[in-house]
Amino acid sequence: EVQLVESGGAVGQPGGSLRLSCAASGFTFDDYTMHWVRQVPGKSLEWVSLISWDGGVTYSADSVKGRFTISRDNIKNFLYLQMDSLRSEDAALYFCVRGFSSSTIGSFDFWGQGTLVTVSS
Amino acid sequence: SYELTQPPSVSLAPGKTARITCGGDDIGSKSVHWYQQKPGQAPVMVIFHDNDRPSGIPERYSGSNSGNTATLTITRVEAGDEADYYCHVWDRSSEQYVFGTGTTVTVL
Numbered sequence: 001e002v003q004l005v006e007s008g009g010a011v012g013q014p015g016g017s018l019r020l021s022c023a024a025s026g027f028t029f030d031d032y033t034m035h036w037v038r039q040v041p042g043k044s045l046e047w048v049s050l051i052s053w054d055g056g057v058t059y060s061a062d063s064v065k066g067r068f069t070i071s072r073d074n075i076k077n078f079l080y081l082q083m084d085s086l087r088s089e090d091a092a093l094y095f096c097v098r099g100f101s102s103s104t105i106g107s108f109d110f111w112g113q114g115t116l117v118t119v120s121s
Numbered sequence: 122s123y124e125l126t127q128p129p130s131v132s133l134a135p136g137k138t139a140r141i142t143c144g145g146d147d148i149g150s151k152s153v154h155w156y157q158q159k160p161g162q163a164p165v166m167v168i169f170h171d172n173d174r175p176s177g178i179p180e181r182y183s184g185s186n187s188g189n190t191a192t193l194t195i196t197r198v199e200a201g202d203e204a205d206y207y208c209h210v211w212d213r214s215s216e217q218y219v220f221g222t223g224t225t226v227t228v229l
Binding site: 035037044045046047050059061062095100105106107108109110111112113114 | 152158165170175207209211216217218220222223
């Protein structure tokens, strides 16, 4: 059974940092591109960042470029999102998401349940 | 930046056909995916690559994509289809993924 379990959501201060983690199991982790997607409750989905199966390619949304860094550990089967220079608009539920294949372009075929980030002083 | 526009809501009686549109500039040249999200749950993919269904998704769900509009069609709508639905594409020019504004389907 495919499982994606996010953790690390917390209250972060404006200008501060948080690190999100996602534990993957039930599939061959390094066969897939992985993503982070966020959602403000009651609002639409917003793609945040992607990382290729080997970590060699990353893309990020303009809204987080230069502040957030996506990474992965294919030995431990973990996906990470380092969030720096936090802003109030970064507050959201963050989903760890599996891409449909090793390609960086395609659908998102499995989603975790999300971890909540709040930004407040 | 590329934008995808959906109607905020669609309401219909059980057994009817729901058509949810997703408008975007020349969206017909892109591969469109659709997700269903029920309250308090993570999204679930219901259509990928314009009109392919993942295993476990009923045949009542189908998609089409041409010109400036992609459409998710749900036939013989049931109470269990009540959810928010989002379209989704990769925008090659900006190298970013884009989600639609979302449509809430209500079964009366």
